[in-house]
Amino acid sequence: MNRALTIAGSDSGGGAGIQADLKTFQELKVFGTSALTAVTAQNTLGVQGVFPMDAVAVANQVQSVGEDIGTDALKTGMLFNTEIIQAVSEKIKQFGWEKVVVDPVMIAKGGASLLQQEAVSALKKHLLPLCLIITPNIPEAEVLTGMSIKSMDEKKEAAKRIHILGAKNVVIKGGHDEETNESVDVLFDGIEYSYFSTPRIMTENTHGTGCTFSAAITAKLAKGSSVHEAVSVAKDFIQAAIANPLNIGCGHGPTNHWAYNLKRESGVIAWQESVLEK
Numbered sequence: 707m708n709r710a711l712t713i714a715g716s717d718s719g720g721g722a723g724i725q726a727d728l729k730t731f732q733e734l735k736v737f738g739t740s741a742l743t744a745v746t747a748q749n750t751l752g753v754q755g756v757f758p759m760d761a762v763a764v765a766n767q768v769q770s771v772g773e774d775i776g777t778d779a780l781k782t783g784m785l786f787n788t789e790i791i792q793a794v795s796e797k798i799k800q801f802g803w804e805k806v807v808v809d810p811v812m813i814a815k816g817g818a819s820l821l822q823q824e825a826v827s828a829l830k831k832h833l834l835p836l837c838l839i840i841t842p843n844i845p846e847a848e849v850l851t852g853m854s855i856k857s858m859d860e861k862k863e864a865a866k867r868i869h870i871l872g873a874k875n876v877v878i879k880g881g882h883d884e885e886t887n888e889s890v891d892v893l894f895d896g897i898e899y900s901y902f903s904t905p906r907i908m909t910e911n912t913h914g915t916g917c918t919f920s921a922a923i924t925a926k927l928a929k930g931s932s933v934h935e936a937v938s939v940a941k942d943f944i945q946a947a948i949a950n951p952l953n954i955g956c957g958h959g960p961t962n963h964w965a966y967n968l969k970r971e972s973g974v975i976a977w978q979e980s981v982l983e984k
């Protein structure tokens with residue numbers, strides 16, 4: 707059985723964080739394990755409280771998983787502070803894990819901070835060089851590079867700069883490009899750019915899209931997929947999850963983690979245009 711580990715925060719509302727990750731792992735048929743970095747009191751209306759774990763508690767959880775169950779791939783989500791980033795980076799090095807997906811979670815949709823500002827430099831210094839794939843949204847890519855991203859050329863330049871920081875593959879997600887009809891994710895592997903494009907869905911129910919997308923990449927890597935294939939499946943997974951909302955809560959509702967498999971069973975799955983460019 708392939709295994710995937712998520713090192714992330716808890717979302718009491720069940721749409722993002724560790725809950726979204728484990729649901730995605732389950733749907734993509736990998737055995738999910740977890741190390742909790744923080745508890746958030748959160749629902750579809752926003753984040754009402756953030757309670758970080760002690761870095762030692764995070765390290766202990768990763769140790770418990772690593773020394774017994776092991777993992778074929780892992781993702782990080784909300785890491786909150788420098789101490790937790792350092793502890794997680796040390797554990798990744800200790801176990802020699804290479805299939806590492808970093809979702810550099812910074813700010814929740816409602817504006818709550820899920821990463822302390824002073825921890826950005828630790829993320830860049832300690833975690834980026836260890837990751838196989840990093841998946842920033844546009845505001846996160848702007849913070850990591852210090853540049854503004856308004857056009858596709860700027861997205862490509864930002865991906866290049868993040869690659870230089872040490873991430874082997876960079877996916878800059880298109881969810882925040884709200885004026886475009888397509889949501890285009892750009893993958894840069896150090897040599898080539900690939901574009902994963904799907905029709906933009908007009909909906910309020912996008913809570914946890916980034917978590918779900920990076921968890922789907924992690925699950926596919928755990929099962930032996932290439933980086934390109936993992937991103938492609940994750941894009942289909944999130945498109946199905948956004949297109950079939952559950953209407954839960956009064957604000958930004960969660961996505962539907964069952965939808966990808968339901969669509970596959972009924973034979974309807976490909977919306978995606980994928981283009982490769984040198």
Ligand SMILES: Nc1ncnc2c1ncn2[C@@H]1O[C@H](COP(=O)(O)OP(=O)(O)O)[C@@H](O)[C@H]1O
Binds near residue numbers: 917
């Ligand atoms: N309205 C939308 N329609 C289609 N795809 C979307 C939409 N919003 C986000 N996505 C997709 O969801 C994934 C997460 O993107 P994004 O929302 O930018 O991340 P985050 O949740 O980290 O802000 C990406 O694959 C992106 O293309």
Ligand SMILES: Cc1ncc(COP(=O)(O)OP(=O)(O)O)c(N)n1
Binds near residue numbers: 916
């Ligand atoms: C506990 C926790 N982790 C991560 C997030 C951010 O999730 P994301 O997928 O970026 O979705 P939105 O916050 O943009 O809805 C979170 N909210 N909580």
